[in-house]
Amino acid sequence: MSLLQLDNLSVTFGNFRAVDNISYKVEEGEVLGIVGESGSGKSVSSLSIMGLIDFHGKVSADQLTFDDQDLQAMPEKQRRKLTGSDIAMIFQDPMTSLNPCFTVGYQIMEALKTHQGGSKKELKTRAIELLTQVGIPAPESRLNNYPHQLSGGMSQRVMIAMSIACDPRLLIADEPTTALDVTIQAQIIDLLIDLQRKKQMGLVLITHDLALVAEVAHRVIVMYAGQIVESGPASEVFSTPKHPYTQALLASLPESAAGKARLDALPGVVPGQYDRPVGCLLSPRCPYATDHCRNVAPMNQGDLDRQVKCHTPLDKEGRPAA
Amino acid sequence: MSHTDNQLILKAENLKQHYHVKQGFFKPDAVVKAVDGISFNLEKGKTLAVVGESGCGKSTLGRMLTMIETPTEGRLAHLGEDLLTLSKDAQAKLRQKIQIIFQNPYGSLNPRKKIGAILEEPLVINTKLSKAERKEKALAIMAKVGLKTEHYERYPHMFSGGQRQRIAIARGLMLDPNVIVADEPVSALDVSVQAQVLNLMMDLQQEFGLSYVFISHDLSVVEHIADDVMVMYLGKVVEQGSREQLFNNPQHPYTLALLSSTPQLSPEKRRVRIKLEGELPSPLNPPSGCAFHGRCRYANDRCRSETPVLRLNHANEQEKDHLIACHAVEENRIEPLKEQVA
Numbered sequence: 001m002s003l004l005q006l007d008n009l010s011v012t013f014g015n016f017r018a019v020d021n022i023s024y025k026v027e028e029g030e031v032l033g034i035v036g037e038s039g040s041g042k043s044v045s046s047l048s049i050m051g052l053i054d055f056h057g058k059v060s061a062d063q064l065t066f067d068d069q070d071l072q073a074m075p076e077k078q079r080r081k082l083t084g085s086d087i088a089m090i091f092q093d094p095m096t097s098l099n100p101c102f103t104v105g106y107q108i109m110e111a112l113k114t115h116q117g118g119s120k121k122e123l124k125t126r127a128i129e130l131l132t133q134v135g136i137p138a139p140e141s142r143l144n145n146y147p148h149q150l151s152g153g154m155s156q157r158v159m160i161a162m163s164i165a166c167d168p169r170l171l172i173a174d175e176p177t178t179a180l181d182v183t184i185q186a187q188i189i190d191l192l193i194d195l196q197r198k199k200q201m202g203l204v205l206i207t208h209d210l211a212l213v214a215e216v217a218h219r220v221i222v223m224y225a226g227q228i229v230e231s232g233p234a235s236e237v238f239s240t241p242k243h244p245y246t247q248a249l250l251a252s253l254p255e256s257a258a259g260k261a262r263l264d265a266l267p268g269v270v271p272g273q274y275d276r277p278v279g280c281l282l283s284p285r286c287p288y289a290t291d292h293c294r295n296v297a298p299m300n301q302g303d304l305d306r307q308v309k310c311h312t313p314l315d316k317e318g319r320p321a322a
Numbered sequence: 323m324s325h326t327d328n329q330l331i332l333k334a335e336n337l338k339q340h341y342h343v344k345q346g347f348f349k350p351d352a353v354v355k356a357v358d359g360i361s362f363n364l365e366k367g368k369t370l371a372v373v374g375e376s377g378c379g380k381s382t383l384g385r386m387l388t389m390i391e392t393p394t395e396g397r398l399a400h401l402g403e404d405l406l407t408l409s410k411d412a413q414a415k416l417r418q419k420i421q422i423i424f425q426n427p428y429g430s431l432n433p434r435k436k437i438g439a440i441l442e443e444p445l446v447i448n449t450k451l452s453k454a455e456r457k458e459k460a461l462a463i464m465a466k467v468g469l470k471t472e473h474y475e476r477y478p479h480m481f482s483g484g485q486r487q488r489i490a491i492a493r494g495l496m497l498d499p500n501v502i503v504a505d506e507p508v509s510a511l512d513v514s515v516q517a518q519v520l521n522l523m524m525d526l527q528q529e530f531g532l533s534y535v536f537i538s539h540d541l542s543v544v545e546h547i548a549d550d551v552m553v554m555y556l557g558k559v560v561e562q563g564s565r566e567q568l569f570n571n572p573q574h575p576y577t578l579a580l581l582s583s584t585p586q587l588s589p590e591k592r593r594v595r596i597k598l599e600g601e602l603p604s605p606l607n608p609p610s611g612c613a614f615h616g617r618c619r620y621a622n623d624r625c626r627s628e629t630p631v632l633r634l635n636h637a638n639e640q641e642k643d644h645l646i647a648c649h650a651v652e653e654n655r656i657e658p659l660k661e662q663v664a
Binding site for chain 2: 209215235262267
């Protein structure tokens with residue numbers, strides 16, 4: 001039984017399909033990386049799991065279960081109880097996710113009070129404990145700080161403290177280190193992975209940094225224009241990509257070009273609402289596209305463990321199959 | 323135009339930018355040393371990369387080089403002419419030769435102007451070209467950076483991030499500059515678009531013999547594009563050298579930490595991470611001695627009291643212009659980076 005399982009999840013805003021029939025699962029104690037460029041639907045899909053898509057967006061799925069509980073069927077109140085306690089989320093920009101009008105302590109205790117209750121004194125001890133856990137020095141005095149008094153790295157630590165306050169079993173981290181410097185990024189990722197191991201949480205790490213995912217994730221999902229184009233064990237996907245898009249992403253990284261050689265850049269941009277191709281969504285940018293690709297949308301090939309959405313998946317040498 | 327001659331385009335000597343910050347009515351002003359004594363030589367057709375975390379003064383350096391801000395001290399020479407002692411008129415002329423590209427292409431283009439007007443503005447201000455000549459020039463540059471003729475009449479909001487950065491680059495090229503200061507030009511872009519823009523910048527460098535000052539925090543991009551690299555920490559350069567010296571034989575503990583913290587795609591390239599405790603100290607109240615000592619695992623009493631100077635530490639031929647500011651390197655106490663064992 002998986003911790004989180006989604007089957008054919010779609011999110012539409014009016015006529016626009018931000019997330020287009022995606023399926024994946026997260027096991028307990030697993031780190032799942034979701035990579036993709038901006039506009040690929042990685043954030044929207046995770047917001048829909050949290051139930052945070054507001055009224056003009058429509059979420060539909062054949063299956064959306066957390067720990068065998070159907071998230072779509074359960075009453076709003078019960079779902080609200082799950083969000084923030086059993087499923088928690090960390091957002092990209094720590095500076096804007098914290099409320100500037102309240103102290104850090106107040107905001108952490110608010111999360112605790114909503115989900116667990118307890119006396120003021122108990123809440124305070126627990127908040128101090130949490131801040132210690134995320135490596136904030138002098139936690140007692142930090143409780144009375146306002147967000148503007150903290151640096152970016154500190155704020156992200158506070159966000160992590162809030163998200164793990166109720167011992168979640170699934171943690172969704174949406175670009176948790178994008179706004180931070182590399183040395184601070186290393187600190188925050190170490191902290192997240194450390195907590196994830198200790199608590200055996202499922203961790204969904206959403207990022208556009210391929211190298212970061214390659215280092216920490218067990219399995220990885222590559223998204224393009226709202227669809228999952230490839231998924232599988234991280235080491236396999238990055239060493240022998242089967243989808244041309246994954247191959248192109250890896251080739252466009254500066255580190256994959258020797259010296260000052262030109263980078264293999266994928267031409268063009270991600271299709272938007274009005275220029276969605278008929279067949280395969282990558283076909284206008286794909287070097288291997290045939291007429292068949294341009295007219296017929298490909299289906300998923302392989303099982304959930306190693307899947308690719310392409311008519312001619314690449315072989316071990318990186319060439320399309322005939 | 324030959325690109326092989328080592329013509330010195332830009333020379334900076336001991337550049338400083340100190341800001342005075344009011345502390346209150348009765349307290350004396352505090353001094354923030356945003357940039358504190360930086361020297362470099364930039365040759366024609368070369369790229370100098372400036373690396374460091376936020377708050378280390380790399381953007382301030384870029385603003386000084388383009389004379390958006392006047393340095394409080396130091397010398398800055400373009401083709402041998404001192405930029406800082408010239409008259410206002412002469413300065414304005416020289417300023418055309420050093421252009422800047424900003425980080426965020428969503429903020430650096432005026433949303434109320436068409437692309438044509440944005441590109442022609444530098445010409446309107448600085449040249450006496452006629453309207454037709456200006457348009458011709460704008461279209462020529464647009465073609466160079468991969469924009470189409472019909473884009474001339476469009477507004478910035480109609481473009482994607484990568485295309486906007488192309489527009490910003492085109493604007494920088496309008497006055498035939500010798501030097502382009504690029505302040506994090508690709509950090510707001512997705513990887514595939516980032517590769518397109520980096521390719522474009524390298525093509526333009528080849529074609530026009532441009533020199534770049536490339537400000538970035540992304541070491542993998544820097545390793546790809548730079549000829550020389552300068553690592554900054556709290557307003558000072560801690561290590562300076564060629565790309566090969568810096569990436570193959572890094573010495574300063576801060577450089578080592580930066581390199582080991584950068585995630586690597588291929589497992590062979592991963593190195594044992596050097597954990598840095600804490601964050602960049604406040605520039606209002608910098609630590610005594612070496613600014614890095616609070617986060618450095620090699621720090622001793624000498625590091626805490628005596629400020630290290632940027633100097634040569636090895637006499638051999640390969641290392642002849644590899645400068646490092648560190649007591650521990652001088653005393654041979656540094657362990658090299660180790661490969662990560664899977």
